[in-house]
Amino acid sequence: MKPESLVRPDKTYTVSEVTELVKLMLEAGFPQVWVTGEVSNFHKHASGHMYFSLKDEKCQLRAVMWRSDAARVKFALKDGQQLLCRGRISVYEARGEYQFVVDAVEPKGKGALQLAFEQLKEKLRAEGLFDPARKRKLPLLPKRIGIVTSPKGAALVDILRTLERRFAKLEVLIYPAQVQGAGAAAQIVEGLDYLGTLGGLDAIIVGRGGGSIEDLWAFNEEPVARAIARSPVPVISAVGHEVDFTIADFVADIRASTPTAAAEMVVDTEAAFAERIENLGRRAYQSAKFAIEERKSEVVTLAQHRIFQNFKVRLLNLAQDVDGLEERAWEVVRGEQRKIAETKARAGLLCERMAGRFQALLRDKQAAWERLAAALHGQSPLDTLKKGYTLCWSGDGRRAVTGIGGVREADHMLVSFYRGEFRCRVEAVDREKTIESRAEKIE
Numbered sequence: 001m002k003p004e005s006l007v008r009p010d011k012t013y014t015v016s017e018v019t020e021l022v023k024l025m026l027e028a029g030f031p032q033v034w035v036t037g038e039v040s041n042f043h044k045h046a047s048g049h050m051y052f053s054l055k056d057e058k059c060q061l062r063a064v065m066w067r068s069d070a071a072r073v074k075f076a077l078k079d080g081q082q083l084l085c086r087g088r089i090s091v092y093e094a095r096g097e098y099q100f101v102v103d104a105v106e107p108k109g110k111g112a113l114q115l116a117f118e119q120l121k122e123k124l125r126a127e128g129l130f131d132p133a134r135k136r137k138l139p140l141l142p143k144r145i146g147i148v149t150s151p152k153g154a155a156l157v158d159i160l161r162t163l164e165r166r167f168a169k170l171e172v173l174i175y176p177a178q179v180q181g182a183g184a185a186a187q188i189v190e191g192l193d194y195l196g197t198l199g200g201l202d203a204i205i206v207g208r209g210g211g212s213i214e215d216l217w218a219f220n221e222e223p224v225a226r227a228i229a230r231s232p233v234p235v236i237s238a239v240g241h242e243v244d245f246t247i248a249d250f251v252a253d254i255r256a257s258t259p260t261a262a263a264e265m266v267v268d269t270e271a272a273f274a275e276r277i278e279n280l281g282r283r284a285y286q287s288a289k290f291a292i293e294e295r296k297s298e299v300v301t302l303a304q305h306r307i308f309q310n311f312k313v314r315l316l317n318l319a320q321d322v323d324g325l326e327e328r329a330w331e332v333v334r335g336e337q338r339k340i341a342e343t344k345a346r347a348g349l350l351c352e353r354m355a356g357r358f359q360a361l362l363r364d365k366q367a368a369w370e371r372l373a374a375a376l377h378g379q380s381p382l383d384t385l386k387k388g389y390t391l392c393w394s395g396d397g398r399r400a401v402t403g404i405g406g407v408r409e410a411d412h413m414l415v416s417f418y419r420g421e422f423r424c425r426v427e428a429v430d431r432e433k434t435i436e437s438r439a440e441k442i443e
Helices: 015-029 112-126 154-165 184-198 222-229 247-251 259-266 270-304 306-378 381-386 435-442
Strands: 033-044 050-055 060-065 082-092 097-107 144-149 171-176 203-208 235-239 391-393 412-416 421-425
Touching (some): 033 060, 060 082, 112 222, 154 203, 184 203, 184 222, 203 259, 235 247, 235 259, 270 306
Antiparallel strands (some): 033 050, 050 060, 082 097, 391 412
């Protein structure tokens, strides 16, 4: 039926009827349409609905986006934006005005996700969340770290392998979280907040492997950024590969290009610590030597000056005293080197003891597990069946018969041994007889 056929020239219409006819015609003529224009008079109601106008050089079109559709928009709408909108033309009957009911929007000339990323980045930058002054350093020798990532992802495997390879004797707490798709951001926030309440953590690694902007979007969500910012311990963002940047990277105390790099940042190798100690000792030695040589040179220069010729003997004595001080300084340096070596040895011994205790604890836990498994196996009905007992089933074999109350004469039954089964028909039922009376007859 054509829209114009709905109107009868010989009939007088009420305002409501005319409005209804206009609505039918508009909705039939514009079931779905794409419209581009500039946003003006934008307003987001407390209900979640969004109201705005689309305009060009000549006209404007009132538009509305209902809450369910508005919740899917990743970027923030504001006046002056050029949008590409999809929707249908309808009529707001209470005012008799036609409007554009929008169900999808895209920024013109730029992807929605990229625009949302840039908007949130500017917002958090203005709040100071990217300020280098609020970034915290990692401890030199961490003892306990947390990891928030997918338990099935390659990122977790890379982190744990790197820590093991670098011989890191530290406790690792893993909070499994979804890192992609709907609900991922909420799980990451929950993990960061939970680990932050435990106490005793030296650092937290949060991240995943690389991917597209859609794959990594959970780490561009505002709740994740704020959870990182409020963490009581330093957070390392290890999201994606080196070319990938997320909002989490900017807020975190440290940004690692990969999960493996994050693990390397957390703890240094034992060889690196030994080399650092040796370098510090060498620098202390060179500094002391330079200072002593400088003082000796000043003394010799003074001794050769004409004004101090009468004090030559005294200055030579002072030079001898300086030599004595040099020897004493060397003794102090060598003593410090011995202390460093002893400290290094004690640290190695402590590491070995910790490893031994961990292995003993692991053996105890494994033994307890085996005892529990054996006890559970002893309670298994299969173990009972192996001893010659049987299970009775109803005729269809779906319901186990656990008492005489469930048996009737002429019932068909299925009897199962541990291996094998047979079907039978109940000829008689005695509900009073007990197993003891049967045992007496056997005897």
